[in-house]
Amino acid sequence: MIDRTGQPFIRIRGLHKKLGWQEVLRGIDLDIWRGETLCIIGPSGEGKTVTMKHVIGLMQPDFGTVEVDGIQVNGLRERELAPVRQRVSMLFQNAALFDRLTVEQNVAFPLREAGVTDKKEIKERVAAALDVVGLGQHGQKLPVNLSGGMRKRAGIARAIVTRAQCILYDEPTSSLDPVVSDVIDTVILRLQERHGITSLVVTHDMKSLFKIADRIAMLKNGLIHFLGTKEELRACPDKIVQDFINGRADVDF
Amino acid sequence: MRGVTDVVRIPGRVFLHFISYMGQIAFLVRDLMTAFSNRVWRIGLIAEQIVSIGYGSQAVVIVTGAFTGAVFTFQTYAKFKDFGVESSVGAIVSVALCRELGPVLAGLMVGGRVGASMAADIGTMKVTEQVDALRVMGVHPVDYLVLPRFIAMMISMPILVAESITFGLMASYAVAVFGYGVPHAWFVHHMVDHTNQWDIVIGMTKGFAFGIIITLVACHQGLRAENGAVGVGIGTTRAVVISSLVMLIANFFLSILLNYIWPLGNNV
Numbered sequence: 001m002i003d004r005t006g007q008p009f010i011r012i013r014g015l016h017k018k019l020g021w022q023e024v025l026r027g028i029d030l031d032i033w034r035g036e037t038l039c040i041i042g043p044s045g046e047g048k049t050v051t052m053k054h055v056i057g058l059m060q061p062d063f064g065t066v067e068v069d070g071i072q073v074n075g076l077r078e079r080e081l082a083p084v085r086q087r088v089s090m091l092f093q094n095a096a097l098f099d100r101l102t103v104e105q106n107v108a109f110p111l112r113e114a115g116v117t118d119k120k121e122i123k124e125r126v127a128a129a130l131d132v133v134g135l136g137q138h139g140q141k142l143p144v145n146l147s148g149g150m151r152k153r154a155g156i157a158r159a160i161v162t163r164a165q166c167i168l169y170d171e172p173t174s175s176l177d178p179v180v181s182d183v184i185d186t187v188i189l190r191l192q193e194r195h196g197i198t199s200l201v202v203t204h205d206m207k208s209l210f211k212i213a214d215r216i217a218m219l220k221n222g223l224i225h226f227l228g229t230k231e232e233l234r235a236c237p238d239k240i241v242q243d244f245i246n247g248r249a250d251v252d253f
Numbered sequence: 254m255r256g257v258t259d260v261v262r263i264p265g266r267v268f269l270h271f272i273s274y275m276g277q278i279a280f281l282v283r284d285l286m287t288a289f290s291n292r293v294w295r296i297g298l299i300a301e302q303i304v305s306i307g308y309g310s311q312a313v314v315i316v317t318g319a320f321t322g323a324v325f326t327f328q329t330y331a332k333f334k335d336f337g338v339e340s341s342v343g344a345i346v347s348v349a350l351c352r353e354l355g356p357v358l359a360g361l362m363v364g365g366r367v368g369a370s371m372a373a374d375i376g377t378m379k380v381t382e383q384v385d386a387l388r389v390m391g392v393h394p395v396d397y398l399v400l401p402r403f404i405a406m407m408i409s410m411p412i413l414v415a416e417s418i419t420f421g422l423m424a425s426y427a428v429a430v431f432g433y434g435v436p437h438a439w440f441v442h443h444m445v446d447h448t449n450q451w452d453i454v455i456g457m458t459k460g461f462a463f464g465i466i467i468t469l470v471a472c473h474q475g476l477r478a479e480n481g482a483v484g485v486g487i488g489t490t491r492a493v494v495i496s497s498l499v500m501l502i503a504n505f506f507l508s509i510l511l512n513y514i515w516p517l518g519n520n521v
């Protein structure tokens with residue numbers, strides 16, 4: 001399913017970003033191929049989400065370039081980002097569902113805003129998206145009445161309903177129980193296998209990482225510290241990498 | 254030495270903050286103009302906001318207008334009686350309500366109620382990433398969050414000002430005629446004789462301007478909220494304080510503009 005011919009779907013070159021006085025990213029180079037699931041790991045505050053936000057134009061780099069499907073994202077104004085945002089959608093850490101809308105209305109929202117006016121088509125596509133994430137029976141509920149896992153699944157449904165080619169997942173399994181985490185992982189895998197969706201996943205969940213990732217990038221000190229497959233990650237002799245994936249803290253109390 | 258540098262530094266910092274703030278408001282106005290020119294009217298959202306702003310503010314505006322009219326009549330009658338012109342109380346109350354008290358008090362009340370609500374609403378969406386979610390779906394936050402509120406405010410505010418004036422005059426009439434026994438004909442004659450359509454136009458113009466101020470200040474504070482619930486609280490407080498102060502200052506300059514520079518009707 002992964003298409004490594006031609007241009008990568010997402011191409012990041014020399015990405016630098018300062019937030020306040022802190023230089024969060026110090027020259028990131030990364031390619032993500034069409035149909036691939038690339039997971040970004042690393043200690044908190046190392047710029048994983050910041051990298052992701054550059055891909056969809058929520059942040060602009062200080063230096064460097066970000067291309068999505070051949071379109072240079074950096075330098076585009078908010079209203080010029082529409083072509084990128086038609087191709088890429090995002091699942092936020094807390095799903096970011098609109099509080100006042102039901103699950104169905106939340107999922108239908110991007111369709112209506114994209115100019116789909118046929119009510120039957122909207123209904124069918126919303127139902128199909130909710131079925132993919134197993135929320136077909138919960139469409140009338142408000143987000144406040146959903147569990148954390150259901151909110152994330154509703155967020156995924158909203159992300160896939162527009163048939164985006166790529167989805168960015170910001171910690172999709174954080175604060176979820178292991179069973180619900182597995183459901184989310186299965187949804188991500190199913191989307192990749194059945195629909196060929198390219199995924200960029202920021203995660204701290206190692207079990208999830210080894211289930212869904214094709215390749216893994218580890219950020220450390222604003223740079224890519226490791227980039228490779230799951231097997232290469234397991235076999236990597238680097239202490240920082242091994243400490244991180246095995247959850248070992250090098251502290252002496 | 255430190256005291257000397259502070260004399261320069263503190264006003265300098267305040268001035269830079271002011272320039273930065275005005276720049277941000279200017280960008281918001283630019284985005285709002287672009288949203289207008291795109292002509293994507295979200296009628297449902299506008300209607301929802303008209304209900305929230307216009308219908309939801311009825312009680313505060315009516316009560317404020319009525320009791321201001323009543324108290325103003327009490328105070329004016331007592332002094333006018335000393336000069337034997339107590340029958341003119343309707344004229345002074347009417348002009349004052351139309352030109353100043355109606356729009357200013359309605360503006361302050363709506364600023365407190367609606368401005369706080371707008372800032373809190375948008376600020377909560379900002380800190381919970383709902384605003385970013387809008388952007389990701391290709392929806393400009395100003396198009397979706399600010400434009401409907403702006404249009405609803407433009408429709409609601411003049412009506413609220415008119416209500417405030419009307420209930421103020423009704424309360425004034427009740428106090429003067431039923432309370433102090435001023436003859437109905439004298440009260441109405443003086444009121445109609447000294448109030449012209451330009452007094453009402455000035456009141457409506459001010460209401461319109463105050464609506465713009467409330468919406469811009471409140472939406473700006475909401476859109477720049479950060480740091481969770483604390484940030485939303487700070488933004489909400491600032492929205493009310495800044496919009497109230499700006500309205501009072503703007504009222505002074507609008508009064509000069511509409512009375513002397515570009516006079517509407519007779520000067521006060």
